[in-house]
Amino acid sequence: EKLYYNKKDKRIAASFIGSVQGYKDRPLYTNYALENHVNLLVLGGQREGKLTSEEYAGYVRDSQIGVNFPESPSGLDQCKGRVIEIISCGSMLLERKNEATRKILIPGEDYIEFEGLKDFVEKIDFYQNNPEERSRIAKNGYKKYCDNYSSLKFWTKVLARCGHEL
Numbered sequence: 800e801k802l803y804y805n806k807k808d809k810r811i812a813a814s815f816i817g818s819v820q821g822y823k824d825r826p827l828y829t830n831y832a833l834e835n836h837v838n839l840l841v842l843g844g845q846r847e848g849k850l851t852s853e854e855y856a857g858y859v860r861d862s863q864i865g866v867n868f869p870e871s872p873s874g875l876d877q878c879k880g881r882v883i884e885i886i887s888c889g890s891m892l893l894e895r896k897n898e899a900t901r902k903i904l905i906p907g908e909d910y911i912e913f914e915g916l917k918d919f920v921e922k923i924d925f926y927q928n929n930p931e932e933r934s935r936i937a938k939n940g941y942k943k944y945c946d947n948y949s950s951l952k953f954w955t956k957v958l959a960r961c962g963h964e965l
Contacts, residue, residue, distance in 0.1 A: 800834050800950055802856035805941055806868070813864035813893070814840040816855060817881060818847040824870045824895065831916045837923050839866070856884070861957030863933060864926055865890040869897040878903060883948055886940035891933050893922060903947075909940040 803861050819825045819841070832839045840862070842848045865885030869876040876897040882904070885892045890912035894900055906912045910923055911926065913919040926933040946952070955965045 803887040806860040810860040812838040815866040816843040876937040889941045891937040
């Protein structure tokens with residue numbers, strides 16, 4: 800929580816901060832959004848973009864909407880750490896529909912799903928132009944993080960399994 804925390808004044812409308820190379824879906828979606836003049840910041844992340852942990856977290860904290868793609872390089876969907884990073888910063892998570900993230904968050908309540916290129920662009924545009932609805936979803940995601948996934952909750956559960964209290 801020294802890196803990922805809820806910053807109130809977010810300067811970036813929407814962002815995807817992560818590697819694009821080596822994935823099938825990421826360049827397809829990010830290029831489509833940029834070709835359609837969507838206000839989306841795309842940066843290569845820590846490996847591809849050579850961002851430090853502090854720089855990476857700063858972009859995530861500063862984004863009103865954080866985009867994530869659940870596909871792994873092998874093609875299987877997984878709940879990425881970026882999901883928790885985004886909601887822990889009080890940003891609204893926008894992610895391609897998948898079963899992995901649905902195991903820990905409720906779509907339409909804690910985050911927003913998209914299906915296909917056109918829907919991706921339309922949802923970014925909709926939530927950029929509807930700040931009250933974007934804020935409602937972001938607050939729900941942040942509450943879910945605080946209630947279930949914060950470092951305090953994590954270590955309390957780990958220590959309890961070991962027979963200790965925090």
